[in-house]
Every structure is written in structure tokens, then in C-alpha cells.
Amino acid sequence: MANGTNGQTTAMVHGAAQSGLAAGTTATEGFGTSALARQAELHAATLQAKATASIQARYVMADRRPRDLMSVRQKLLADAMRPGFAEKAIYKKPIGGGKFAEGPSIRFAEAALRAMTNVLVECPVVFDDAEKRTILVSITDLEANTTFEQEVTIAKTVERQNADGRHVISARTNSRGQSTYLVAATEDELLQKQNAAVSRAIRNNGLRVVPGDIAEEAVRQCRSTMNGQTLSNPAQARKDLCDAFFDLGVTVEQLADYLGHPVETMTTDEIEELRGVGVGINESQTTWRDALASKVSSRSATEETPAKPDAAKGAAERLAAKVAEKKGAVAAPPKPAAPAYDVEQLLAEIDQLEGPQAHDTWRTRVTRDPSWNATGEDGRKRVEEAFKAHAKRDREMTGTTL
Secondary structure, eight states: OEEEETTEEEEEEOSTTSTTOOTTEEEEEOSSOEEEEEHHHHHHHHHHHHHHHHHHHHHHHHHHSOOOHHHHHHHHHHHHTSHHHHTTSEEEEEEETTEEEEEEOHHHHHHHHHHHOSEEEEOOEEEEOSSEEEEEEEEEETTTTEEEEEEEEEESEEEESOOTTSOEEEEEEOTTSOEEEEEEOOHHHHHHHHHHHHHHHHHHHHTTSSOHHHHHHHHHHHHHHHHHHHHHOHHHHHHHHHHHHHHTTOOHHHHHHHHTSOGGGOOHHHHHHHHHHHHHHHTTSOOHHHHHHHHHHHHHHHHHOOOOHHHHHHHHHHHHHHHHHHTTOOOOOOOOOOOOOOHHHHHHHHHTOOSHHHHHHHHHHHHTSHHHHTTOHHHHHHHHHHHHHHHHHHHHHHTOOO
């Protein structure tokens, strides 16, 4: 195939035997010039030009249609008022001792980025081999021209207790004495790991471009929405929670083990806690096994902590002393009154003061001492007058204000 434009001739050769050119090579001849290019190179150049034009178009639109933060706030609060959104907006992750790390979930961050507008999210693969894959997650605020980046590395392995038919890389014994195998991940397992890791990176970096006060207000509204939903119909809230955990593979009996009592007596605080744990499991922040182990160990530690006999004995002794005092026991002698200041000594100290800071420090120390009130009205008046006169002279000499 050949065509001529403005004295130029281009030939596309599909067979290695024609014209002596390799397959897929484009030959271009002009006035005294010629060039050869592989189709793959042309395709890469086309993709690069397309990406450049796309990014430029985003910046142009951001300049023409800037965001309105009040609109961002209203959109995010409107989402937070929907129970279906609010119940998935906050995650909880057990960190031991009955405590939890919690914060806005991935779904919350996605809604916040949609409300913000003019935010570019990119997740290109920057490295890939047989053992791992590295993805660069970047969040760019097109209006502020600010980018937050994070590299996410995903190992192409997973741990399984059953390694039948799998390529085993290594093995270990877990805390329960069971064998756990590190095996090569399938495409589905790798995709699941990749999506979870990338989503967490988008959440962490995406929330950095959202104004903190707007995000915090929306989180509070999510809590208020779910509290109102729970209080209006606690039985339905328990039922919905049990159904949600059943979808995660957690039975009602396992929920009872977590709570330490039947599910029917679950309180509103426990519903909120389990709802957050469920979000954390969904987003791969934690697992049910880890959450259950943390809760059970925390409850056991609380139940097994004995009372301190010394503290109890001390409290009993103090109570007995108060009762004896009320019955007419000998009262403790009163504290001696503070002695009065030596006025002449104070006047001598005033003469040694230099600078506003020294005056302020000295006056604060003296007037707050109980001896100041015991000095008597006449003595205090003499000291005050001398202090004011000296401070005035010092101010005039140094040119400063007191």
C-alpha cells in the first residue's frame, strides 16, 4: 500500500519478503528524507499523545468549572443521611486491649472524591514480575495542582491451610498449631489482593485532598444517622447486622461468642461496634478471626483482674477516719497563718528591678503569695505606689511599655 501527500510517499509492508523491510514496518520518504518506524512505536506514541490530551482537558475543565466547597459539603452530608451509605462509611479494626482503630471507609472516601470534583485518580502498574506487582496510586487535585502518591506492592502469593493442587512456596505452623502454606496466587486471588490494596491507598491519599472539617462533619452525620436508625427499630438493626455478617461467613453463634451473651440482648453500642468491624472485614482491614481473638482476650483480661487489697484497705481506713471525725474525734490542728511580708525588704527589691519582664515576674510572685494578704493594707499600699513609680521610671529610661 502506498500513498502520496505533498510529495511524500509512505509504504506499509506486511511481508518480510517485500521491499526488504521487516513485517509491521512503516517506510516514509520525503524530499531528501526517509524514516522507518515500527507499528508498536507508532502505537505507543499515539497512546502517549492521547494521555497528554486527556490530562490537559481535565485541567482546562477544572479551570472553567471550579468546585464550590459549600456544594461539596451539602453533597457529602446528603450521602451521610442515607442509612445505606452511613452503615458502610466507618470501619473499625481491633488493635488489642478492647480498643479499636477506626476512620472513614473506602466507600466514604469515594463519595468524598466524587463530591469534590476536579480530582484525578491514577493507578498505573510500574513494575511486574513473577513475584510481585507494584502499582503507583496517585491522587491529583487539578485545581490546587497538588499530587499525593503511594506505591503499592502486591506479592503474588497467598496463605492457605489447604495446599492441594497448589504450588507451595513455604510452610509454617500458626498460633493454633495448624500448618499454613504460602502458595502462588491465582489470577482471581491476585486481583482481589490488588483491588483491596489499591482501594486503601486511594482512601488514604484521597482523604488528604478533602477539607478535614467537611469530612469530620460528614462522619458525625453518619454516626447520627445510624444511631437514629438503630434506636427507632433495634430488633430490625440486630436482624440486618446478623444478615450482613452471615454474608461474610459469620454465624449468629459466632456473634454470640464475640459479644459474650446472646445476640437478642445486643446493645446499641455493640451494634455500632460490630457494624464497624464488618466494614473493616469487607475492606480487608481485619479478619473475623483477629477481631474475635482480640475481643475474647480483652474480655478475659477484664474478668480475671483481681481487686487490689491494699487499695481497698486504704479506702476503708480513710472512711473510718472521716466517720470518727464526725463523731467528735480530735480535729487536726489548723495550719499556721502565713507571716506578713517585710515592707522595707520589698521596697529594696523593687529598686533592683530592671525591665518590664522583671517587674511582671516580681509582682506576680509577691501578690500571689499568702504573705501578701497578711501584710496589711497600709504596707500593701506603700509597696504598690513604689512599684508603680519605679516601673514608670524604668519604662521612660528604656523606651518600652509595661
